[in-house]
Amino acid sequence: MRAPVLAGMACLALASGLALAGCSKPAPQESPSVAASLDATPENAPGTTLTDATVQLPAVAGNPGVAYFTLAQGSGPDRQLVAVHVDGAGRAEMHESAMKDGMMQMSPLKAVPLQSGKSVEFKPGANHVMLFDLAPTLKAGGVTELTITLDNGDKATTKAKVVAPGAAATSTAAGGSMDHMDHM
Numbered sequence: 001m002r003a004p005v006l007a008g009m010a011c012l013a014l015a016s017g018l019a020l021a022g023c024s025k026p027a028p029q030e031s032p033s034v035a036a037s038l039d040a041t042p043e044n045a046p047g048t049t050l051t052d053a054t055v056q057l058p059a060v061a062g063n064p065g066v067a068y069f070t071l072a073q074g075s076g077p078d079r080q081l082v083a084v085h086v087d088g089a090g091r092a093e094m095h096e097s098a099m100k101d102g103m104m105q106m107s108p109l110k111a112v113p114l115q116s117g118k119s120v121e122f123k124p125g126a127n128h129v130m131l132f133d134l135a136p137t138l139k140a141g142g143v144t145e146l147t148i149t150l151d152n153g154d155k156a157t158t159k160a161k162v163v164a165p166g167a168a169a170t171s172t173a174a175g176g177s178m179d180h181m182d183h184m
Contacts, residue, residue, distance in 0.1 A: 053158050053161070055086060068128060068129075069146060073117070081111060093108055094109040104125070146160040
């Protein structure tokens with residue numbers, strides 16, 4: 001008879017301990033979704049929406065990767081996008097691709113204008129973010145954080161899908177795929 005009483009007391013002690021442990025920690029916070037509006041918190045740029053973020057890994061380890069996303073300024077004054085940071089990349093550079101004399105060329109961008117009520121796409125063959133010194137922890141099928149900084153210091157962060165080489169590539173206006181290796 002003593003064993004059932006002891007077992008009952010042990011269960012009661014365990015349940016009490018678990019209940020107290022549950023009270024000592026705040027509830028886990030949900031991570032922001034890829035398409036979340038970023039107005040809610042002070043560290044995020046008011047009126048700015050960051051969506052469709054993707055980090056494409058390079059075909060050859062050690063080469064740069066690339067990031068794509070859409071950034072919209074739904075309200076507020078016109079701004080400029082001045083920096084992009086991707087967790088797992090040692091350095092990120094904004095670039096634009098454009099046809100010049102029949103050749104696709106890339107050039108660095110110091111800032112990208114962001115007008116109220118409009119969006120800017122970072123996509124293959126156009127504006128994009130080159131990612132250098134990628135961490136081996138970035139793996140296809142995973143997720144990382146992408147953070148943008150505006151000219152007034154406001155920031156916005158979203159989750160970016162990490163994809164295999166070529167998964168985010170599309171045809172350029174010239175009919176070929178965008179090759180980032182010539183910029184190294």
